[in-house]
Structures are given as structure tokens and as C-alpha cells.
Amino acid sequence: MPDGSRIVSPRYDAARIRVRGAVQGVGFRPFVWSLARELGLSGWVLNDEDGVLIHAEGSGLDVFAYRLRADAPPLSRIDEIERAPAARSGAPAFEIRTSARRAGARTMITPDVAVCDDCLLDIFDPSNRRYAYPFTNCTNCGPRYTITRRLPYDRAQTSMAPFAMCPACRAEYDDPADRRFHAQPNACPECGPRLSAGIADIVARLKGGEIVALKGLGGFHLAVDARNEAAVDRLRARKRRDGKPFAVMVASRLSAAGLARLDDAEAALLTSRARPIVVCRLEKSAGLASGVTRGLGDIGLFLPYTPLHYLIFHEAAGRPPGRAWLEEHHDFALVMTSANPGGEPLVTSDSEARERLGAIADVIVGHDRDIVTRCDDSVMRVIDGAPAYLRRARGACPSPIKLSRAMPPALGLGGHLKTTICAIRDDEAFLSQHIGDLDNAATYRFYKETAAHLVDILEIEPETVACDLHPDFLSTQFAADWDVPVVRVQHHHAHIAAVAAEHRIDGPLAGLALDGFGLGADGEENWGGELLVVEGPAMRRVGALAPLRQPGGERAAREPWRMGAAALHALGRGADIARRFREQDGAGLVAEVLERDVNAPHTSSAGRLFDAACGILGVTPVASFEGEAAMRLEALARSPAALPGGYEIRGERLDFSPLLAALCDVDPATGADLFHGTLAEGLADFVACRLAAVGFPLRRVAASGGCLQNNVLARLLRSALGRRGIDLLTPRAAPANDGGLSLGQAWIASLAAENQKGDGSCA
Ligand SMILES: [Zn+2]
Ligand SMILES: [Zn+2]
Structure with missing residues (x-):
């Protein structure tokens, strides 16, 4: 909004206006040109390494500055407009000047966006020269990131380079009044790409x-x-x-x-x-x-x-x-x-x-x-009333996530599943597109290419890189390829740090990590249901779910009935295992494994607690993909309510044994309601108790990890914490699952680089 506190009388004036944000390759200059002409201003506009620079003179500069923001083109994003008085140049008209560009240009490509309504009218109009042409686009729509080899974003640097524009397309491209002015992928059936089939x-x-x-x-x-x-x-x-x-x-x-x-x-x-x-x-x-x-x-x-x-x-x-x-x-x-x-x-x-x-x-x-x-x-x-990413890729990448302040360049290398890479440059974090699970050579190649591409287009030299604690992950091994200090970040620390980074919280933050699997900082237990206090690169575990046994190790994550069996055993009902899970191969063996205490590591994972509930309730005894059982349990919940006495807080541990015992005697739908209701209530109570016990005063808590993709749990948790006067922060800019790990890692790596320099500003 313009400054309304003083009345500015129209007078002839001159100003230098700087616009920062996503303002290049989105039709910003022609927009400025048209607006200036409409208002009868003279001067010029150009792109440079800092965004868009305008010199404007005439009367009505306030209206001009207001409409720059209010009427900006659809694909642009204005972060900042700076206006300073300037000397009059006496320019006779308003013109678009050629871009001035130096090395170190701090500009970015915009994401790909859906074809716009105007272009749709073109391709559905039999009399239009682009009728039924599948590569139609304009300044307001079409491919960007996926066709760009390097910056600056010019046609010659994209995969449109081999297609020479025909005279009609060229005329559009050169006309500031045209919707396709400087639309780099501009094309038509005469001169553009062709589909191999009708x-x-x-x-x-x-x-x-x-x-x-x-x-x-x-x-x-x-x-x-x-x-x-x-x-x-x-x-x-x-x-x-x-x-x-x-x-x-x-x-x-x-x-x-x-x-x-x-x-x-x-x-x-x-x-x-x-x-x-x-x-x-x-x-x-x-x-x-x-x-x-x-x-x-x-x-x-x-x-x-x-x-x-x-x-x-x-x-x-x-x-x-x-x-x-x-x-x-x-x-x-x-x-x-x-x-x-x-x-x-x-x-x-x-x-x-x-x-x-x-x-x-x-x-x-x-x-x-x-x-x-x-x-x-x-x-x-x-999720919980607002959009959240399960996978962040087309349409979002490479848009940056804004940080609280400028930080040293750093890279986060992600984990093993749903991997991404994140680079920090100044006050922005660039999260790569979803890469995938690093369990084959081809995905690992794509992963390494993505890291190189990101560093290349951002023109940064990372001062530190961060990876997971797990020594076997390929992403951990890749960290050694960078000739800079490596920060190894505990999995759930990274999850919570990612929330701190996107919500721009510099001070200490309590965080609830509700996740599938991550190597614990103690090296003994698989973590995944942790209450942490995160303060920059430091982390303290102040509470956790009571551990469950995971019979058969990783196999239990695919076969929730095994977690159900472990829960029965822990409840002293090991004798029921063979009967309750008689349809499963190896039920007898699992009972024996639990009895003899071999190949059944401890885990505090919330994901495995979900599995235990699903196993007992008979919801997806064997899952056909990661997270299936929890998804089916969530879908069964109708009116969740907490089971009185369904959990116990014992020191640093939160134990849901009473809940699991109750689930043995109810139907799946009732069980789903009880499980979600009790879980949220128990977690909120635990957070309040533990933070008070360790003297942590803040009235807000972050929550992340794969379980936060569960809408029922997220909503209940917010309301249960709210009743205790605690605000909940959840991931919005990056996925709650392992796709968001690299953001937290990069943020921690960057803070570590800062601390090494001794300015300690994160404390
Ligand atoms: Zn369009
Ligand atoms: Zn053409």
C-alpha cells in the first residue's frame, strides 16, 4: 500500500526505482513499459544482476509505484521496491533497455507453470495459427526450469535454442505490447517443436x-x-x-x-x-x-x-x-x-x-x-487446514525458501529415502526437486548431477556440507567428495531444523519428531518419536516414546503384524501371538524371537507405534508400500477421542502400552479413533510436562517427520497443544517426510560455518 499518511500533490518528478524478487523472465519489463506509457511517464527499464531497475519521470510517480506492486504480472513475485529521487534526464519517451549483466548475477529461473487461459483460447480456436499446437506458451505461462541449461535465462541457453523463430513468432517476441514479448520458449507449428503422434x-x-x-x-x-x-x-x-x-x-x-x-x-x-x-x-x-x-x-x-x-x-x-x-x-x-x-x-x-x-x-x-x-x-x-508438500518438484522448484537472514553458503545432502539436496545462498534456501530413493546406481547418478547443477546455477562454493549420521547411506558417503568440512546431523534434528529454517526461528526451539526411522545420536536405539530441544547446530533429546521391539529389524516396517506381535509380547500377552497372527508366515518364530530377545532391536519410532496399532487391529498386516498401514488407519478415523489412562509419562519416556492393550479388544474403526485421539493427547501432555521439567520456557513446539503427513493426527495435535497454551509449527515449504531433511541439514551446516568463523550469531 502507498504511504497514506501524507498527501502528495501531483508534480513533475524523477525517481530511480529498484524492484527485487522473481522479476526476470516473467514479463516484468513489458509490464513496466505499458504502465509507464499509460501514465504518460518517460524514462527506461532494464534487467540487471539485482533484479529490475527503473528510471521514471513525470507526474504520477506515486500511482506508478503503487501499481508496480498491485498489478504485477502473474508469475512475478516482488520482495522489495526501493525508490530514491533522481535527476531529470529529459528522456522523450519510455523505453526498454538491453539487460546489463555482470558476473555473480543473483537471479534465478522461475518454476514451470501451467498453460494460461489466453494460450488455451489460442489452441482451442480453429482460426488461430496455434490451433491445437501442443507447445504454445507465452510470457505468463509454460516451461522454464525444465528447459534451462544455464543462466541467464535466454532462449540460447534453453532447449529451445535449435528452433529458429519464424517471422511471425519473431515479431511477437520483439513487440513489448505483445503477450509473447521475450517469451523465451515462444513457438508455433511453423517453427517450433513437433509431437511424434497426432x-x-x-x-x-x-x-x-x-x-x-x-x-x-x-x-x-x-x-x-x-x-x-x-x-x-x-x-x-x-x-x-x-x-x-x-x-x-x-x-x-x-x-x-x-x-x-x-x-x-x-x-x-x-x-x-x-x-x-x-x-x-x-x-x-x-x-x-x-x-x-x-x-x-x-x-x-x-x-x-x-x-x-x-x-x-x-x-x-x-x-x-x-x-x-x-x-x-x-x-x-x-x-x-x-x-x-x-x-x-x-x-x-x-x-x-x-x-x-x-x-x-x-x-x-x-x-x-x-x-x-x-x-x-x-x-x-x-494438512491441518493449509497446503503441505508430500513431494516438492515441478511448479515449486527452483523457487527459494526465504530464511531469516543471510548465511554462509552450505549444502544439505539429504538422507536415503525420498532424497533431495538443499543449497543455501545468502538468505535463501534452494531445495532441489524430489530425487528418489538412493537404492540404485541410476538414482545416485541423478542425485550427484542435481548437486552439481544446483551449485553451478547458484554460483556458490559451499563452505560446509551436511549429511545424516547413518554411515551406510550413499548420501553420507557423497559428503566426503566435497573438499570442505562435513557436519553429520542426526536425522530428527534435521527434521526439526528444517521447520526452524522455514519459520525463520533463530533461537532455541522445541521439536517433536514423529517419524519412521533414523539412527539415534546414542547409536543404540532407532529413533523416531523424539522430543528435542534444538538450538542452532546443537541438539538435546529431552524425551522419547517408550521403546518397542522391532522383530526382524527392517522387515517389521513392511509387516505391521510383527510390530503388533512385539506389542503383545511387551504387554505380557506373548502367548496370544501365534493365535492372533495365525495367518502370517512365521508368527511362531516371531514369538520365539521376542522371547529369546534376538534380532529385535529397540525403536522409539512413532511410525512403528502406528504399525503396532495396525498390527493389533488387523489393518494391513502386511503393507505393500511404505506408509500404507498408517494411511489406512487414518482413513478409518471418524470421531477420534482419547482413551482415559491410555498413556503413561514416566520420566523421559511416553508409554502408550495401555492404549495398545485396549486396542486388542476393539474393532478397527473404534481402534483408529482411540489411537489417533490418545496419541495426540499423550504427545501434547508429554510436551508440556517435559518442557516444564527441563525448564524450557517457550510456548511453541515444532513437529515434523513422516507422521505429520497424517491430517487427523496433525489437527488433533494442534488442538491438544493449544489447550495447553502451546503453538504448533509444522512444515509448509518443504515436505514433513525425508524430502525435507536436506533443508534442515543445510541450515545446520551453514550455522556451523558461521560458528567456526566465531561470529556466533546463531546463539
Ligand atoms: Zn500463456
Ligand atoms: Zn513461429
């Missing part, structure tokens, strides 16, 4: 039940008709996909509403320019093949985001003109799953697609524009 053919094959590999923005998708049971089953079998649900793309918001009851926050996410996959509650199957969700209560929905996606739905709808059909419901729905066979990275090139997808897809649809940066779809969920 849209009508693609749709005919999809409707015929074939599996189509479709080249997208950041990689290939495998697409099938989501209503065709046989096609979905064939895709699942050929992809050797575990039981994880498939994401489904639908034409419109109303089509999505035909499958899920969307609240306002979910609908806003679904239609946002970033177009993430939004996990929501499946309302009615509405003819979807059962193989899509396999009985899970949740479904990941997303809307089309490239012109190609829209053209497929357009063709399926009978090629209606205009955009009005997108306000209607359409039955046609596509399973769109990442083409990453064998858990290896997403397929990005046409030749790679023929090699790796040949046995899965019936047809491969590629094109002649390279994907430079591999990038999966982002996955989000509304």
Missing part, C-alpha cells in the same frame, strides 16, 4: 485401453484410461508397481468434484498455476477402475497443465471451441503415473523412452524438444 491417434489409443508413454515437462508419464479396469491392471503389472495408488488427471475442477469432495483449500491447490497432484479423500469411485486406488480412501488428483494434456481432453470431449467446456464435468479421466521403471529416475529422452519403456507402453509419444532438468510432479495435501 492428438486424435493418442486419444483413440487411450480410449482403446492402450498404455501411452507421454513426454511431459519434466519427464515421461505412463497414461491409461482410468475407467478401464483391464488397462489399469496391465499398467500395474507391466510397471511392477507396488500397491501404491495411481494419480489421476481429470479435465476440470467439476470432474475432480465428481470423484472427491474438495474443500476450498483443496480446490485452490488443484487449480493453482503450479498444478500439483492433490491428495484428497475419494468420495465415490464414479466408475474409476478399482486398480487405481486399490481400496485406499485417498486419491491423488490433478488437472492438465501442458497444452498437450489439454488437447487430449479437448479431443476426448469432441473438440469444443472456446474454454467454456472446462467449466463442465467430463467423465474422461487418465491415470498419469511417472515413467520411472524399477524405481530409477524418470525417463526424459525419446531414445531412453524406447529403451526403458518399450516393454511397458504400447505406444511412445515423444517430441523434439529436450528435457534439460528432470522433474516429477509435485504432490500436495491440505
Whole structure:
């Protein structure tokens, strides 16, 4: 808002205006140019290493400065506008000047965004020269990060370089009044990239039940008709996909509403320019093949985001003109799953697609524009009333996460599962796109490339790198490749530090890590249900869940019945194990293992506590993918309530044995309500007791880790803490799961570098 405290009379004036933020490659200069012309100002605008610089003169500079912010182009983000008086230059008009650029340019690429409404009108208009052209874009939309090789963001530095613009495209590109002025990927059917198949053919094959590999923005998708049971089953079998649900793309918001009851926050996410996959509650199957969700209560929905996606739905709808059909419901729905066979990275090139997808897809649809940066779809969920990432990638990367202040350059190298890399430059943290699980050579290569790319485009030399405590992780071994000090960060410390970093908390912070697995700082127990006090690079464990046995070690994480058996044994009901789990192979053996106390390490993991509850209740005795049991338990909860006396606080330990005992005698739905209600109440009580006991005065606590993806738990925890006067901070900018670890690690590494220099400003 303009300064309203004084009245400024219109007078002729001159000003130098500096605009910082995401203001390059987003149509900011032509916007300034048009605005200045409209207001009758003269002067100039240019891009430089610090953002956008404007010299403007005339009367009405206050209105100009106000509208710079108020009317800024849709893809821009203004962090700061600085205005200083300047000498009049007597310039006759307003012009766009050529960019001034020096080394060390502090600018970034913007994320890829969905095709805009104006471009949709172009591709649905039979009289438009871009009718049905799948690579249509403009300054307000289209690919960015995934086509850019290096900065500055100019066409020559992108994979559009080989396509010389035709005279019509060139004229648009050169005209400041045109929507495609300096749109680097500008293209048309005359001069731009071409698809290897016709849209009508693609749709005919999809409707015929074939599996189509479709080249997208950041990689290939495998697409099938989501209503065709046989096609979905064939895709699942050929992809050797575990039981994880498939994401489904639908034409419109109303089509999505035909499958899920969307609240306002979910609908806003679904239609946002970033177009993430939004996990929501499946309302009615509405003819979807059962193989899509396999009985899970949740479904990941997303809307089309490239012109190609829209053209497929357009063709399926009978090629209606205009955009009005997108306000209607359409039955046609596509399973769109990442083409990453064998858990290896997403397929990005046409030749790679023929090699790796040949046995899965019936047809491969590629094109002649390279994907430079591999990038999966982002996955989000509304958790505790606000959007949160489950996977942060396309549409979010490489947007930075703002920190409280400028810090030394550092890298966080992530963990083992759902790995990401994070680089800190000044007061911003750049979290890489989701890379994947580091359990194969190809993903490890992609991981190392991503680290190199990030350091390269940010032009930083990290002073420290941070990795996990676990010695066997490839990410830990990779830390040695950097010729700088390595900080090894305990897994749950990193989870809480990530929350501190994004919420810009410099002082001490108490944190509740509710997670699957992480090596403990004591080296004896697997952690995962910890109350920590984090103060910069230092961490103190002030409480934890009472340990459970994990019979069979890691196997117990995939077979919740084993955790159920461990709980029974701990309750003194070991004799029930063989009977209760008689359908499971090895139930007798597990009872014996627990009795003899071999191969059953201790764990304080909250994830394993969920598994124990699921095991006892018979909810997913054997999981087909990570987190399945907890997801199914969450879906069963209807009206959670705490069980009186369901937990005990004994010194530094929080014990849910009474709850687990009660679960032995109830049905799964009642059990799900009791479990969530008691867990939240017990955790909140424990936090209040322990923080008082250790004299920690702050009335807020951070919570993170994989269990915070559970909406029921997150909501209950906030309200239970609130009743005790404690605020809850949760991850919003980075995932609560291990995808957010690298942010916390990088932040700690940077603080450690600061401390080494002796300025100690984090204390
Ligand atoms: Zn557009
Ligand atoms: Zn052209």
C-alpha cells in the first residue's frame, strides 16, 4: 500500500526505482513499459544482476509505484521496491533497455507453470495459427526450469535454442505490447517443436485401453484410461508397481468434484498455476477402475497443465471451441503415473523412452524438444487446514525458501529415502526437486548431477556440507567428495531444523519428531518419536516414546503384524501371538524371537507405534508400500477421542502400552479413533510436562517427520497443544517426510560455518 499518511500533490518528478524478487523472465519489463506509457511517464527499464531497475519521470510517480506492486504480472513475485529521487534526464519517451549483466548475477529461473487461459483460447480456436499446437506458451505461462541449461535465462541457453523463430513468432517476441514479448520458449507449428503422434491417434489409443508413454515437462508419464479396469491392471503389472495408488488427471475442477469432495483449500491447490497432484479423500469411485486406488480412501488428483494434456481432453470431449467446456464435468479421466521403471529416475529422452519403456507402453509419444532438468510432479495435501508438500518438484522448484537472514553458503545432502539436496545462498534456501530413493546406481547418478547443477546455477562454493549420521547411506558417503568440512546431523534434528529454517526461528526451539526411522545420536536405539530441544547446530533429546521391539529389524516396517506381535509380547500377552497372527508366515518364530530377545532391536519410532496399532487391529498386516498401514488407519478415523489412562509419562519416556492393550479388544474403526485421539493427547501432555521439567520456557513446539503427513493426527495435535497454551509449527515449504531433511541439514551446516568463523550469531 502507498504511504497514506501524507498527501502528495501531483508534480513533475524523477525517481530511480529498484524492484527485487522473481522479476526476470516473467514479463516484468513489458509490464513496466505499458504502465509507464499509460501514465504518460518517460524514462527506461532494464534487467540487471539485482533484479529490475527503473528510471521514471513525470507526474504520477506515486500511482506508478503503487501499481508496480498491485498489478504485477502473474508469475512475478516482488520482495522489495526501493525508490530514491533522481535527476531529470529529459528522456522523450519510455523505453526498454538491453539487460546489463555482470558476473555473480543473483537471479534465478522461475518454476514451470501451467498453460494460461489466453494460450488455451489460442489452441482451442480453429482460426488461430496455434490451433491445437501442443507447445504454445507465452510470457505468463509454460516451461522454464525444465528447459534451462544455464543462466541467464535466454532462449540460447534453453532447449529451445535449435528452433529458429519464424517471422511471425519473431515479431511477437520483439513487440513489448505483445503477450509473447521475450517469451523465451515462444513457438508455433511453423517453427517450433513437433509431437511424434497426432492428438486424435493418442486419444483413440487411450480410449482403446492402450498404455501411452507421454513426454511431459519434466519427464515421461505412463497414461491409461482410468475407467478401464483391464488397462489399469496391465499398467500395474507391466510397471511392477507396488500397491501404491495411481494419480489421476481429470479435465476440470467439476470432474475432480465428481470423484472427491474438495474443500476450498483443496480446490485452490488443484487449480493453482503450479498444478500439483492433490491428495484428497475419494468420495465415490464414479466408475474409476478399482486398480487405481486399490481400496485406499485417498486419491491423488490433478488437472492438465501442458497444452498437450489439454488437447487430449479437448479431443476426448469432441473438440469444443472456446474454454467454456472446462467449466463442465467430463467423465474422461487418465491415470498419469511417472515413467520411472524399477524405481530409477524418470525417463526424459525419446531414445531412453524406447529403451526403458518399450516393454511397458504400447505406444511412445515423444517430441523434439529436450528435457534439460528432470522433474516429477509435485504432490500436495491440505494438512491441518493449509497446503503441505508430500513431494516438492515441478511448479515449486527452483523457487527459494526465504530464511531469516543471510548465511554462509552450505549444502544439505539429504538422507536415503525420498532424497533431495538443499543449497543455501545468502538468505535463501534452494531445495532441489524430489530425487528418489538412493537404492540404485541410476538414482545416485541423478542425485550427484542435481548437486552439481544446483551449485553451478547458484554460483556458490559451499563452505560446509551436511549429511545424516547413518554411515551406510550413499548420501553420507557423497559428503566426503566435497573438499570442505562435513557436519553429520542426526536425522530428527534435521527434521526439526528444517521447520526452524522455514519459520525463520533463530533461537532455541522445541521439536517433536514423529517419524519412521533414523539412527539415534546414542547409536543404540532407532529413533523416531523424539522430543528435542534444538538450538542452532546443537541438539538435546529431552524425551522419547517408550521403546518397542522391532522383530526382524527392517522387515517389521513392511509387516505391521510383527510390530503388533512385539506389542503383545511387551504387554505380557506373548502367548496370544501365534493365535492372533495365525495367518502370517512365521508368527511362531516371531514369538520365539521376542522371547529369546534376538534380532529385535529397540525403536522409539512413532511410525512403528502406528504399525503396532495396525498390527493389533488387523489393518494391513502386511503393507505393500511404505506408509500404507498408517494411511489406512487414518482413513478409518471418524470421531477420534482419547482413551482415559491410555498413556503413561514416566520420566523421559511416553508409554502408550495401555492404549495398545485396549486396542486388542476393539474393532478397527473404534481402534483408529482411540489411537489417533490418545496419541495426540499423550504427545501434547508429554510436551508440556517435559518442557516444564527441563525448564524450557517457550510456548511453541515444532513437529515434523513422516507422521505429520497424517491430517487427523496433525489437527488433533494442534488442538491438544493449544489447550495447553502451546503453538504448533509444522512444515509448509518443504515436505514433513525425508524430502525435507536436506533443508534442515543445510541450515545446520551453514550455522556451523558461521560458528567456526566465531561470529556466533546463531546463539
Ligand atoms: Zn500463456
Ligand atoms: Zn513461429
